Amino acid sequence: MNSAHSRLRLVRAGIDTYQQPVVYMHRDCHVCRSEGFTALTRVLARSGDREVVATLNVVVDDHLELDVAALSESAWTALWPGPEAWGVFSHPEPPASAPALRAKVFGQRLGETDFLALMRDTVSNRLSDIELTAFVTACAGERLDKEETVALTKAMLAVGERIDWGSGAVLDKHCVGGLPGNRTTPIIVAIVAAAGYRIPKTSSRAITSPAGTADAMEVMAPVALDLEAMRRVVEREGGCIVWGGKVRLSPADDILIRIERPLDFDSDGQLVASVLSKKVAAGSTHVLIDIPIGPTAKVRSSSAAALLEARLLATAQALGLNLSVLRTDGFQPVGYGIGPALEARDVLSVLRNDAAAPRDLRGRALDLAGALLDAAPGAEPGKGRAIASTLLDNGAALRKFMAICEAQGGFTEPGIAPHIRPVFANRTGQIGQIDNRRLAKVAKLAGAPGSAIAGIDSRLRIGDGIKIGEPLFEVHARSPGELEYAFEYASAHPDIFEIGVGQ
Amino acid sequence: MNSAHSRLRLVRAGIDTYQQPVVYMHRDCHVCRSEGFTALTRVLARSGDREVVATLNVVVDDHLELDVAALSESAWTALWPGPEAWGVFSHPEPPASAPALRAKVFGQRLGETDFLALMRDTVSNRLSDIELTAFVTACAGERLDKEETVALTKAMLAVGERIDWGSGAVLDKHCVGGLPGNRTTPIIVAIVAAAGYRIPKTSSRAITSPAGTADAMEVMAPVALDLEAMRRVVEREGGCIVWGGKVRLSPADDILIRIERPLDFDSDGQLVASVLSKKVAAGSTHVLIDIPIGPTAKVRSSSAAALLEARLLATAQALGLNLSVLRTDGFQPVGYGIGPALEARDVLSVLRNDAAAPRDLRGRALDLAGALLDAAPGAEPGKGRAIASTLLDNGAALRKFMAICEAQGGFTEPGIAPHIRPVFANRTGQIGQIDNRRLAKVAKLAGAPGSAIAGIDSRLRIGDGIKIGEPLFEVHARSPGELEYAFEYASAHPDIFEIGVGQ
Incomplete structure (x- = not known):
């Protein structure tokens, strides 16, 4: 031409x-x-x-x-x-995967070569957002079966990099999100690495939530490490908690997530392919999945959890990955703080065995670390939680966490917001439900995660008694304007903590 | 806030x-x-x-x-x-139609209020392109049933304007596209208006083709008329051929088409809702649909045409619209020219009864005008084609066409390109197939429709004999560069006219 x-x-x-x-x-x-x-x-x-x-x-x-x-x-x-x-x-030629995309939209099953063509075109930017959306929608609901889920996962893996950690077990954990403040990861990594295992954890930043694990961790240590820097940390300390965006383990997944997130169509098939492609690419051999279940969490019922669990296990088996699942309570926030610095504070208070540390966060971290230690090769089943508890109580986990922070670039103590304002109960009674989504919104309006010290602090749990005029929660913000902004929203929604009138 | x-x-x-x-x-x-x-x-x-x-x-x-x-x-x-x-x-609130969109994506049937919410959010720009794509994909294939097609059509109508022509019949025709050069509309409108009926025709410009009816008509008369100007033309002459984009009859459809076109997912349900919502909004009472069938046309088989026809008839009945369908030959281009001015030249030569006028274009125009006249109220069935033929032969259609052009702003004779170059046959034989899509691409590379005088001119039809070194077609262009550009592509694809070796 x-x-x-x-x-x-x-x-x-x-x-x-x-x-x-x-x-x-x-x-x-x-x-x-x-x-x-x-x-x-x-x-x-x-x-x-x-x-x-x-x-x-x-x-x-x-x-x-x-x-x-x-x-x-x-x-x-x-x-x-x-x-x-x-x-x-x-004018570009039509993408090579156009026939496969069309077939999927019209309800046909796809094979491995089809998914490979689709993922190749995805990572090379050959598919427009409109085409990517059509693919995501055509796979939503129950439209990806078990074999297709395996094929999609393999295709995602084929178009990305894979980390090779050499021989031996590489542990990992993943939480199927949806619970504000559920910041167990830094504690679990510290415990599992203190127990002598490798656990190279990559985490995400918040996109629609007030804090991702990478945001909370960044308050305490640098997280934007590239692959070589991450490898040095893990070789020295056994574990790390870094931002996955810098490592770019599953680029196809990163692109599909950009489309899936605003749509909020969580199909089990896509979720499984997304999570497991990242884990295999990260070189993990033994993975624990935390599935919180609750009315405002991502997974809303035990039956939905059972379906997801079956799909996870079948796909992991096809990929040669050792996978275990722990279903957990997803009814309410975990820990006291919501927002990067407030969540980091809770993590540190658990690791430091402070008397005032949030017991729910400690309990969940021990449950998950225990389950992961139980699943590790050579473990004596059922002893994991006791081992985890010992490593936390005797300070080994705290020392390991500090060593990881140093290896990632140096530890910093989280700061405290200059502007704090409580929101008060407008009646006396007992806490019924907590609206996790609106609570997260208040934290975001206060500035989280962009402002790391912003967020929500609350010690109330479902079932606790409260008197009219007592504080339900505190709003933390960097500026008076942001404080006001979040406070106005909270005042306009007095049922974020639902107060039932007792006896 | x-x-x-x-x-x-x-x-x-x-x-x-x-x-x-x-x-x-x-x-x-x-x-x-x-x-x-x-x-x-x-x-x-x-x-x-x-x-x-x-x-x-x-x-x-x-x-x-x-x-x-x-x-x-x-x-x-x-x-x-x-x-x-x-x-x-x-931050905007989530669109009111989000639950309906989600339900459709997950395979549920939607009702009238759901479609109304979706179309309201569509026209008010509340849905992002990603959400619109999810909707279009969720309705693709067989995922819109008959009742849903009617409900979607009514919802599209409810969020747009409707033209009121007062009492009496208003005729209209529509071609389910896909055939280069198939420019019957100006001839049909001239014949039907000359027969004394109202036929206010709105047409589209080319988006992916070398010429739309509005582009070809614009070579001969202004077409960017607003509703009031269009009304004056129709009141004076009975018919018009204007650009629908200025009239904006079905704004929801215009937005969905923007998404559907790059995806090329033609589901019968969406096609029917798109076509019929525009026709009812235009105030039409009697509509003829031309469905060309052929391997490179939009509808590729008789069975596909039968399904589409059934869906069109059922939806039209629910809307109180009198609809008839004519299936036509979609195997090859119609007329000699492809491109706005070359197609306008063919239209005029038919209207002027030139001896050299393309017989296929004349025949199709008479078939369609005849069918439309047969369907009109008070018509004697089976006489339509003879009436159409008489009105064409006796010059009444030409006079009506010129009057319509004058009413739209004045007639102009189509121009001729300054740069013309033939493409020669590379073997001797008989024309087998014609690749309509590649032929359209050559016309576009030559500059059509942006350059109105650009395009392709060819008198060859399937079955015609050709000798090596004889011209297959001519490329017409405004500039030597564009000519070269189109010629290179044509030379690289010698099978656009497939030449079978005879005997």
């Missing part, structure tokens, strides 16, 4: 469109005219030996010169053009 | 993101920080008494000031802020 018509000088637009590459051209540029490009056309951009498929946005005023194409951050990173570089633009 | 935190001065970004409103804010602006907005967050923007839900793109360099939010063209049009106006930004 003659390319003289389709060249434009490349500049950086300085616009972040997340993982969705965008290219900006002037409406009257010769490329738009000769190629027939209009707003939202999918465009193949090449520069040197790199290429990216991007979505076109059309500039209609004189901000952009006629011989220039501006690239969004993700398009720029993909092409990485030199100074004064030119790009060549054309 | 306290809004001091969430105000920004509004400016126009000058970026066209099609119907998908986008707002641009600086990463470090106080709204992004206090609201926790990041790239691709859905944002509710209010100004005065207007509001729009937009997608956030984050500016990471100093192109945008910290106290400013820039709006894409569609966001600007929706808010239409005065000079120096401020916008207030917040």
Whole structure:
């Protein structure tokens, strides 16, 4: 093809469109005219030996010169053009996985090569957000069967990197989210590493919640480690708690999650493929899955948990992964704090055996660490919890945690917010239900996780008695404005802690 | 809610993101920080008494000031802020139709109120492209039943405008696309209006094809008429051929089509709702649907056509619309030209009864006009084609067409391209198949429809003999570069006209 018509000088637009590459051209540029490009056309951009498929946005005023194409951050990173570089633009061929996508949308079963084609096109940005959404929707509900779940998981693995830790067991745990403050991971990693096992934990940052494990951990130590830095920490201390986004273990999953999250269509098949592809890619051999069950948690009933558990176990078996599941109480928040620093404070108080440490957080961490130690090779079944308890009580877990923090770049004590305001009970009675979703929203309005010291602090649990005028919870914020903002929302929703009138 | 935190001065970004409103804010602006907005967050923007839900793109360099939010063209049009106006930004509530969307994705049947909620949120931009795609995918294949198709059609009607033509029959026709050069509409409208019926035809521009009816008509007369101008033309001449985009009869359908087109998931239910909602909104009472059937047409088999026909008839009955269907040959292009001016030339040569006029185009136009006249109230069945033939032969249709062009703003004779180059046969034999899709691509590479005089001209039909070195077709272009571009593609695909060796 003659390319003289389709060249434009490349500049950086300085616009972040997340993982969705965008290219900006002037409406009257010769490329738009000769190629027939209009707003939202999918465009193949090449520069040197790199290429990216991007979505076109059309500039209609004189901000952009006629011989220039501006690239969004993700398009720029993909092409990485030199100074004064030119790009060549054309219509991309339809993605190789288009027939497989169409077949899935029309209800057909897919095989391994189909899923592989789909995941290849996913990681190479050949699928638009519209196509990715169609794939996610076509797999929602019960539309992925057991074999397809295994095939999708293998395809996700095939298009990413895998960490090789050499021979021997590599332990890991994962919580099927949905419970504010459920920050057991740093405690479990500390205990399991203190017991002599390898547990290289990658965690996520918050996307829709007030804090992810990576956010809470970052209050205490650096977490944005690359693979080599992570490896050095694990070789020295046996464990780590780092941010998975820097390691990028399952890039296909990262892209699908961007689509799945706003839709909130949790199908078991996709959830299992997402979790297990990341675990196998991380080199894990023995994995414990925590499934909290409760009316406002992600998994809402025992029957739903049983289905998910069966799918997890079948897929793990097909992948040669040793997997165990622990179903836990998902009715209410765990620990006292919600928000990065407040959750870090709770973690430290458990590790330090403070008398005032939240007992529920300690109990859950010991249950999970115990179950993981029980599942480890060579373990004497049923002894795990006692071992975990000993390592926590005798300070070995705290010492290991501090050593991990040092290896990750140095420990910092969490700070305290300068602005704190209590929300009071408007009646006397007994705490009935706690609305985890609204409580999380108050913490976010207060500034969490962007402001690490912001969030919610509450010692109340379901069944506790409360008198009118007593504090239900405290709002913590960095600025008076954010405090006010969260407080107003909390006042407008007095039933976040439902108070039943007793006897 | 306290809004001091969430105000920004509004400016126009000058970026066209099609119907998908986008707002641009600086990463470090106080709204992004206090609201926790990041790239691709859905944002509710209010100004005065207007509001729009937009997608956030984050500016990471100093192109945008910290106290400013820039709006894409569609966001600007929706808010239409005065000079120096401020916008207030917040997280939108989840769309009212979210539960219905989720139910459909999980395979449940929806009722009328569900579809109404979905279409209301569609036209008010409450659904993101990701949510719209999930809806379209969840309805694909056989996932919309007959009752749901009727309910979706009624919901599309309920959220748009309807034209009232007063009492009496209003005729209309629609072709379930897929055939290059199939430009029967101007001829049919001229014949039916000459027969004394009202036929207010709205047509589309090309989106993925080398020419839409509106593009071809625009070569001969203005087509971008608003509703009032269209009404004046029809009151004077009985018929019109205008661009539907200016009239905006079914805004929900326009939005769904934007999603459906790149996916190419034609489900009968969605196709029927799309076509019939537009026809009822246009005030039509008697509608003829042309279904071309062929291997590279939209409908590929008689059995597929029968299913579509049944769904069309059942839905039309539920809406009180008189509908008839004509299945036609969809194996090869119709007429000689592909491209706006070349198709207009063919239309005029049929209307003018030129000896060299394409017989297939004339025959199809008479078949369809005849069927429509047969279906009109008071018609004597079976006489329609003879009436149509007489009106064409005696010049009444040509006079009516010229009168319609004058009423729409004046007739112009189509021009001829300055650059024409033939593509020659590389062997001797008989034309077997014609690849309509690749042929359309050559026309687009030559510049159609952006360049109205560009396209393809060919008199060959399936079964015709051809000798090596004889011309298969001509490429027409505005510039030597575009000519070369299309010619290269055609040369690289010598089987667009498949030549079988005879005997």
